[in-house]
Amino acid sequence: MNADNKTYARYAEKRAKKSPVLQNCARAFTVGGIICCAGHALRVLWSAAGLSEDDSGMMASVTLILVAVLLTGFGKFDEIAKFAGAGTLVPITGFANAVASTAIEARSEGLVTGVGAKLFTVAGPVIVYGVSAGAIYGAVYFVLTKLF
């Protein structure tokens, strides 16, 4: 990039209206916190229903996924996310929405070439790098536990 363009890019970036970071953080904290509390409440409820600690944790996640997918299908999730930002994106609800919204979008192209092929176009990186990080962590854990 030549010097003129660098100056222009800096000028454009400087004058661009900035996102309201503090407001976004406050909203993300509030909504994200509410979702986490809801997750914990679900866990308590599933435990009370007689599930083991592991199973109730898993069922709490599954319930959150179900709610997020239903809200996506009814066209409400994006409206909540517009307000909440990272508050809905970071918890498992964001992942569920990324998959469900892509499925809805690709529906018109068929179940194989549409939904099947495009289901993970948005959520794919989370799976790829999440699984990769898990594998690396597992390998390191294995080596360290064998050594010491």
Next chain:
Amino acid sequence: MRKPLKLKNRIYIAASASVAGRDEAAGPLGGLFDVTDTEGNRFGEDTWEKAESAMQRMATDEALRRAGYRADEIDALFAGDLLDQCVGSNYAHSGSGIPYLGLYGACSTAAEGMILAALACEAGLGVCAAVTSSHFCTAERQFRFPLEYGGQRTPTSQWTVTGAGAFILSRERRGGGVLPRITEVMAGRIVDRGISDLSNMGAAMAPAAADTLLRYFGAGADPSDFDLIITGDLGREGTDILLDLCAASDLDIAPRHADCGLMIYDGCSDKHAGGSGCGCSAAVMAADVLVKVREGALKNVLFLGTGALMSPVTVNQGSTIPGIAHLVRIAGEEG
């Protein structure tokens, strides 16, 4: 076309028509659009892509009806949209029987189509049509995220207009009254100033608009010759940058300048920096500006179709966003 090309023949915009979606119909120009879908932007179709084609068809049919021409009297049709392979246009006109040339000029397509249709008339064709569309739901899929994906937009991002515009250009003048005439055209140059933020198209397009304006006014005309200098979809961000760039070159267009992207939505709506997409300038020109020329409220108009010539693939590969701005001079002529 290094210099502005003055057309030797009298080439009229015999009629224009506009189609707009729900949010656009709820905006400040809402009452001016000829056809709107205030329900859900599907225009009676089952996919968004078909809906966009339907919009182009509706705009073309309405413009032809107003101009008093049948489809088989049109010598050539120049049409474009934002989709891969220009399918919005291809499917819209597949049954029309009109000789067809598909265009891709990103958001500048309305002006590009007008220029080419005017040149085709200048070369000897009798009647040509220029038709352009964009649809929020097809463009989001093409360029961004699924519609129901939950994310936040940055304040500089723009909103693709669900809209279409059709313009019938003719050498023959039918009827009295004032008719808009295309008197001068100039193709833009591709200008890339190193912007890589897909959410700040205004900053990518503004230098191209400034380049075209400086070339045009450098060739002799003066901003005071015009009642209106209107850009396609620079939005809030791009408009401010364009005025800065022009002022830095001692060109004062501010009192006469307007931007279709800022006209189509009201400030309090959720559209951030304003409207974009090639349906934005097409619908605003057809519904508002050309109507005012016909009514005599505007006599000389300079229309700049602005476009960001990128794809998400090239931007992900690290390329910056090139911009372009094509120029069309329109004058009202009494019958």
